[in-house]
Amino acid sequence: MSYEKVSQAEELIIGTKQTLKALQIGEAKEVFIADDADRRVTSKVVALAEEKSIPVHRVDSMKKLGKACGIEVGAATVTIKA
Numbered sequence: 301m302s303y304e305k306v307s308q309a310e311e312l313i314i315g316t317k318q319t320l321k322a323l324q325i326g327e328a329k330e331v332f333i334a335d336d337a338d339r340r341v342t343s344k345v346v347a348l349a350e351e352k353s354i355p356v357h358r359v360d361s362m363k364k365l366g367k368a369c370g371i372e373v374g375a376a377t378v379t380i381k382a
Contacts, residue, residue, distance in 0.1 A: 302359045306332055306368040311381035314369050316341050319377040323348045329382040330355045334362040337376035345377050 306312065313322045322328040323345070331349045333342050335358055349356045359365050362374030369378055 302332055302357045303364055303368040305330075305357075306365065306378055306380070307370075309380045312369055313379040313381055314366075314371065314375050314377075316345060316377045319345050319379045320348060322379050322381065323352055323354060326352075327381055328352070328354050328379045330357060330380045332357045332359055332365060332378045332380075334358075334365045334374070334376050335360050337362050337374075341376055 313319055319331060331345060331354055333356060346356055362376055365378055366373050366375040369375055
């Protein structure tokens with residue numbers, strides 16, 4: 301379901317730095333995090349999303365998450381823009 305939701309979203313923010321920025325400025329609606337991504341990278345995203353009360357969804361694969369976004373590489377975090 302989560303990959304499907306990402307692939308059907310109109311506006312995506314791909315990547316950890318961009319996701320953190322979107323969370324800080326209030327542009328994030330939902331966040332998706334790959335379980336196989338480095339926890340040191342994703343922990344900041346999880347913490348900020350929880351602080352801002354933004355739903356966080358876990359998916360199993362960076363590669364599949366990247367593919368759902370239409371990119372050739374894996375993605376650790378993806379945000380659906382508000």
